[in-house]
Amino acid sequence: MHEHASARRAIDTMIRSGDLEGLLREAEALHGHRCPMLALGVKAGQYALTQLFPEGEVHGVTAIIEALNCFADGIQVVTGCTLGNGGLMVKDLGKTAVTVARPDGAALRLLVRPDFRERLFFKYPTVRPLFEKVVLQGTADHEERHRFEHMWSAMARRELDTPLEEQFLIKSLKIKAPHAHGRPSGVVCSQCGEGVAESRIRVKDGQPFCLACAGESFFLLTGEGITSAPGMELV
Ligand SMILES: [Zn+2]
Ligand SMILES: [Zn+2]
Structure with missing residues (x-):
């Protein structure tokens, strides 16, 4: 087993056993809070890696994200592709989507369904007015923000159990073998x-x-x- 694998042993174990809650906890430590999009990033990463590496050992993986948001942190923690190690690429399209690729170019793209937020508000109707005040308008008081964080966090947890196909459009594709470049300051x-x-x-x-x-x-x-x-x- 090479070094990278052993450094990420705890996370690799959670990926293989499908421990999404454990992975969400790890992601929360990086992200700073727990939210539905972080949970979706975690799920997308876990699903893609188990599909692309059915034998278990994950190596040489690249993740291409298409927007900078909460989803991106779930992806980084679970796939191990980060801005620092060259495994992460950012295609700035403003879409909440990720393509996870193997070194041979076999890849999966998961796009969050365009109606995801509407479905979320439909399932949890009391959160919508709070979301508008806290996130969109920024006019919420301390108590409202607190209440929102609790609901948002509980929703993140519950979204882990929602079937993947209700949340994502998934496509398998072949991309040109990605290559991570080192950038030493020489x-x-x-x-x-x-x-x-x-x-x-x-x-x-x-x-x-x-x-x-x-x-x-x-x-x-x-x-x-x-x-x-x-x-x-x-x-
Ligand atoms: Zn977030
Ligand atoms: Zn200079």
Whole structure:
């Protein structure tokens, strides 16, 4: 068994045994709260890995998410594909969906059904006015926020038991074998003296510059998505 597998032994065991509650607890530690979309991320990750790796040992997996939201954290915890280890890719389409792929390109895409939120409010009607005040309008008082968090958390737990096909549209596909790139900071900027990944270096008059010192735009990943940020002037 290689190192990665042993580092994630507890989570791998939960995946294989279908311990969704255990996985949701792990995800909550990263995410900071328990919510229905986090639960869906956990379920999508667990389902995809058990389908793609029926023998058990998960290796070389890539996850491509299509939006930055609660779902993404469930995916990261369960699949082990993170922003830091190169296993996670972000296609900024604003869709709550994930494609989980094996090294040979065999993949599953799970898209949260477009009517998921409406169905949720239909099942738990008392949460809708609270959701509007807390999440959409931001006008809730302390007591309302507290009540909302309790309901939201209980719903997350209950959504674990809801059949997958009520929550997702699932498709199997073949994608070009994904490849995780390492980005070591191997070059030193001639201006600020900071280490920079080679792919982010611009050469001016034969000297290496980081994007900030070169005044060039760069990509900025925020909760809103990925945008191109204008070059910053160095003070
Ligand atoms: Zn959340
Ligand atoms: Zn610099």
